[in-house]
Structures are given as C-alpha cells and as structure tokens.
Amino acid sequence: MADNVETSIVIAGFGRCGTWWLHNSINPEKNPTFNFHSFFSFGDVDFRRSKYIYKTHDLPPPMMRPNVRVIYMFGNPMNVIESGMENFTFRKPLVDTDNGYSAWEAFYKHHNADILEHKNIYKKDTLRLENDFDQWYRPQPFPFIALKYETLASIDLGPLYDFLGFRFDLLPFVERESCWTSSPHADDMRSAYGNLADKIERAAPLKVFDAIKVELPV
Numbered sequence: 001m002a003d004n005v006e007t008s009i010v011i012a013g014f015g016r017c018g019t020w021w022l023h024n025s026i027n028p029e030k031n032p033t034f035n036f037h038s039f040f041s042f043g044d045v046d047f048r049r050s051k052y053i054y055k056t057h058d059l060p061p062p063m064m065r066p067n068v069r070v071i072y073m074f075g076n077p078m079n080v081i082e083s084g085m086e087n088f089t090f091r092k093p094l095v096d097t098d099n100g101y102s103a104w105e106a107f108y109k110h111h112n113a114d115i116l117e118h119k120n121i122y123k124k125d126t127l128r129l130e131n132d133f134d135q136w137y138r139p140q141p142f143p144f145i146a147l148k149y150e151t152l153a154s155i156d157l158g159p160l161y162d163f164l165g166f167r168f169d170l171l172p173f174v175e176r177e178s179c180w181t182s183s184p185h186a187d188d189m190r191s192a193y194g195n196l197a198d199k200i201e202r203a204a205p206l207k208v209f210d211a212i213k214v215e216l217p218v
Contacts, residue, residue, distance in 0.1 A: 006067070007165065008052040009034065012136070013073035014129060015057055015107055016083040016176075017149040022073065025171045026164075027053050040109055057110035059135045063214070064142035069164050072136050075149030076200060077129045077193040078180030081121055086178045122185040123192050130196040137203060139212040151205035159206055 009026065011019050027034045034053040039045050042061035045054065047068050064070060084107060108115040108127065117126040137146060145163045153173040161167045180189055190197075 006050045008068045010054045010070045012056050016080045017073045017075040060140050070144035072146045077196045078189040082178040082180045122188045139209050141214045143211045146207045148205045155205045
C-alpha cells in the first residue's frame with residue numbers, strides 16, 4: 001500500500017482511457033492516501049508537495065521533479081471518440097463539471113484543443129490526439145511508464161508496481177460499452193484516426209521509458 005510513500009504521481013494521457021480507473025485504484029475514495037488535483041497545464045503546478053496524485057491530459061513538461069512518478073495512458077482513438085460522444089453527449093448533460101467548464105469544454109481544454117472544431121470530431125482529429133501520442137510516446141527528460149488501455153486487463157502490471165514503489169488493489173476492469181466499429185461514423189473515423197490507431201496498435205501494452213539526459217544551457 002501507499003501509506004508510507006512520500007512521492008507524488010501524475011496520471012496523464014488520453015481521456016476515456018482509464019485515467020480515472022487507475023486513480024481510483026491507487027487512491028480509493030473510502031481510504032485515500034493521496035491528495036487529488038486535476039489541472040489543465042503542467043505550468044500551473046510546481047509539484048513540491050508530496051503525497052499528491054495529479055490528473056491531466058496536457059502534453060509532456062520539459063522537466064519533472066525526481067519525487068514525482070509519471071504514468072501516461074493511451075488507447076484506440078476511435079473508441080476514445082465514440083466513448084466520449086456517448087458519455088458526454090447522451091448520458092451526461094453539458095453542465096458545469098470542471099472549474100466552471102461544461103463536460104465537452106473541459107475535455108477540449110484538457111487536450112489543448114479548440115471546442116469550436118467539435119462539429120468535425122468524426123472527420124478530423126479535433127482533440128489533437130495524434131500530436132499528444134507523438135509528443136508523449138518517446139523518451140522524456142524524466143522517467144515514466146506508458147499503459148495501453150485495451151490491454152490493461154490482460155497484462156502483468158508488476159512493472160507498474162515496481163515503478164511506483166508500492167502495490168495496490170486494482171478495481172474491477174470494465175470494458176467500454178461503446179465500440180467504434182459499430183458506429184455509423186466508422187468510415188469517417190477510420191479515415192481521420194486510422195494512422196494514429198495503427199501507431200497505437202504497434203505500441204507495447206506497457207513500457208517503461210528511462211529519462212534522457214538534457215544539456216542545460218551554460
């Protein structure tokens with residue numbers, strides 16, 4: 001368990017890819033051991049505090065404090081879109097949910113994207129998911145671990161426990177109810193997101209990235 005852990009954790013990545021599931025597994029509501037903070041931009045947080053768990057969809061920062069463990073989560077982009085459309089449009093009213101933003105406004109702001117492009121979401125990568133993946137899924141100036149949503153229920157998560165420095169009980173994994181292949185917009189999504197989907201299909205289910213050395217200016 002994390003009771004004696006003095007580090008903090010950042011859970012980053014695509015929306016609708018298990019970030020809340022992992023947060024709630026590490027930091028159960030009935031017995032939390034971490035404080036929680038969600039943010040839009042890495043520049044808004046200094047990470048000096050220990051025992052915090054942060055959640056964001058921002059692009060990777062230029063550096064990270066050594067006491068912070070970073071997790072990046074990603075998954076099939078067509079399912080991300082289909083799940084978002086189902087959950088934010090049909091199941092949940094567009095009410096203020098995050099710092100005064102509606103559900104979709106917060107989703108776009110978290111992804112550094114423009115909600116005015118939302119009408120084209122099936123035909124265009126309006127959430128800039130491919131740029132997000134390309135920026136994240138490579139060595140950074142800090143170590144981090146990357147997890148693919150679609151394989152979370154079937155892989156050994158021992159490396160994740162080792163990376164964090166403690167073990168925890170995972171909540172039951174619930175597969176997405178939505179599936180992009182049955183969507184009437186499947187052809188449009190394949191055209192818009194197919195290249196990214198192929199990259200993610202080739203990506204490892206779990207990968208630990210070592211930090212790269214960054215030369216500081218003299």
